[in-house]
Amino acid sequence: MMPVGATLSRWTMSYFGAALFFLLLAEGLLSAGAWTPSANVAEPHALIIVHCITIGWLGLLMIGALLQFTPVMTGLGLPTGRLDLPCLAGSVAGLGLLLFGFHLIDAGSGAAGPVMVAASSVLPASLLSIGFVLLSGLWRGRAAHAASPLVMIGMACLAVTLALGALFAVTVSGLTEATGIIAFVANAVPFHASFGLAGWMSFAAIGVSYKLLPMFLLSDDMKKSPFIRATGMLTAGTLAVAMASTISAPVLGQRLFLFGSLLFQLPVATYLADLFSTYRARRRKSLELNMAGSLPAFVLLALSVPMLTIALASDAPPQLFTAIGYLFVFGWLTGFGLSQLLKIVPFLTWIEAFGPLLGRRPTPRLAELINGRRATAWLCIFYLAVIAAAAAIALGSDAAFHLAAIAQTFSTAALAIELALARTLANVDPAAKSAPFQPPALFTAANHRGNAHGSAS
Incomplete structure (x- = not known):
């Protein structure tokens, strides 16, 4: 487990909070009927939802996690923390401009062009700046753990994704009328999605989990990273x-x-x-909430990837690709992210709040920070809703999708509340919070280093 004396990232919780906001915004729009299976996924209001999920939720979630766990993977501190907050603000502002630009396109406004150009400047600059900080830390500590090179593959794919996105925004803005560029943009949409979802987000998630999951399971490190790295680069x-x-x-x-x-x-x-071998060899026999909750995500990853290849080879209808993408994004990436947050948020909160008190007075167990029974129920509803929504997309049923989207949004909101309760220590016995005690802030880590040397689990 990560040592309790490890330095805490000051702004990781802020990234997590912003990410959850955009996830709930996207799901709320789906629940409100902003997109249905009978509509085109390339329409501007659909693109608002897509980018809320990919950039706002998944992107900010992964960056926030990497700010905390890159030093854990490499054994080295990041070169600077000064860019953490400005890059978060720039990312949120740039994404806001992008979403507003899509809205203006949908409304037929002539102001869409300048707004999209502004978005294509602010958003990539912010994400690439914080990405460079993370990449430099991963590169310097690349020999420390096999996870670092896997995450670096994801970071390279992020750069390609952002370059394509900026090109799309400039083209949509009308600044260029070159037929070659327009034709390339029309054909490059699948590559934009692939480099973003399969490249950046999946390899970053795989890389981080290569370090974290064996720690959470009390198991030996996973062994196949060289092959994963080679085939990933290929x-x-x-x-x-x-x-x-x-x-x-x-x-x-x-x-x-x-x-x-x-x-x-x-x-x-x-x-x-x-991962299966690591699960079987674990020394912690009873699975914790985050690990049990991740199992459906791994199953949906195992199903959605071959399903996509089969759909491509058989020239399947568009709604089937959308359904598979929904399983991949919400079942694998979002399910895995939410499940791990149920461990990471309480864990970092415990270190900040009780790490300095360990050995000086009794402290609560990590499991006491979150209501595992409630969170498990919400996770089950979430996964069932995702599967139902994907099935509704494949069948072209707007009504069924609407109901599933409402259930998915409700369960996600409930999980966000559980995380907020864990962060504010609402589930902890009041006696454990008696003086001397400094409660953690909701979105920042004021106590940068715990003074203990034990484990929170």
């Missing part, structure tokens, strides 16, 4: 060649894209097999 390289091929040979680009989706199954299958 997959990313194949997608890059496929993307470049679409400029002059679109048919070749499509075939290479299909080949890249086949290659992506290699690192995913190896990761899941390695």
Whole structure:
């Protein structure tokens, strides 16, 4: 387990809070009927939801986690913390401009162009700046743990994703009318999604979990990272060649894209097999909430990736791709993220609040910070709602999707409340919070270092 004396990232909780806000915003829009299975996913109001999820929720969640756990993976501190808050503010402002730009496009406003240009400047600059800080830390400590190179693959894919996104925004703004660029943008949408979801978010999640999950399970480190790294780089390289091929040979680009989706199954299958071995070899026999809650996410990852390849090879209808993407984004990435937050938020809160008191007076157990029974129920409802929503998309049922989206939003909001209760120590016996005691702030870590040397678990 991470030592209690480890330095806490001051702004990680702020990133988590902003991420949860955008997740609830996206799900709230789905519940309100802003998008339905009968609508096109390329419509501006649908793109608002998509980017709330990908940039606002998943992107900020991963960056917040990396700010805390990159030093854990590398054994080295990050070169600077001065950019953490400005980059968060810039990311939120840039995403706000992007969402407003989509709204203006939907309204047919001439102001959409300048707003999209502003978004394509502020958002990439903010994300790339904090990304460079993280990448420099990962690079300096790349030999310390096998997780670092896996996350670096994700960071490289983030740069490609942002470059494509900026190009899309500039094209939509009308600043360029070059037919070649417009044609490339039209063909590059699948690559934008692939580098973002499969490259940046999945490899970053895999990399972080390579370090954290064995710690949480009290198991030995996972062993297959060299193969995952090699096949991951091969997959990313194949997608890059496929993307470049679409400029002059679109048919070749499509075939290479299909080949890249086949290659992506290699690192995913190896990761899941390695994870299964780690689960079996664990010394903590009873699974904690975060690990039990992640099992459905791993199952949905194992299902959605081959389903996508089969759909590509069989030229499936668009709604099937949307359904598979929904399973991947909400079932795998979001389910895994929410499950791990149920461990990470209480854990960091415990270190900040009770780490300095360990050995000086009785302290509560980590499990006491969160109501595991309630959180488990909300997670179950969340996963069932995601599966129901994906099925409704595949069947083209707007009514069924609407009901599933409401259940998904309600369960997510309940989980966010559970996290807030854990952060504010609402579940802890008042006697444990008697003086001398400094309660943690909701969105910042004021106590940068605990003074104990034990474990919170």
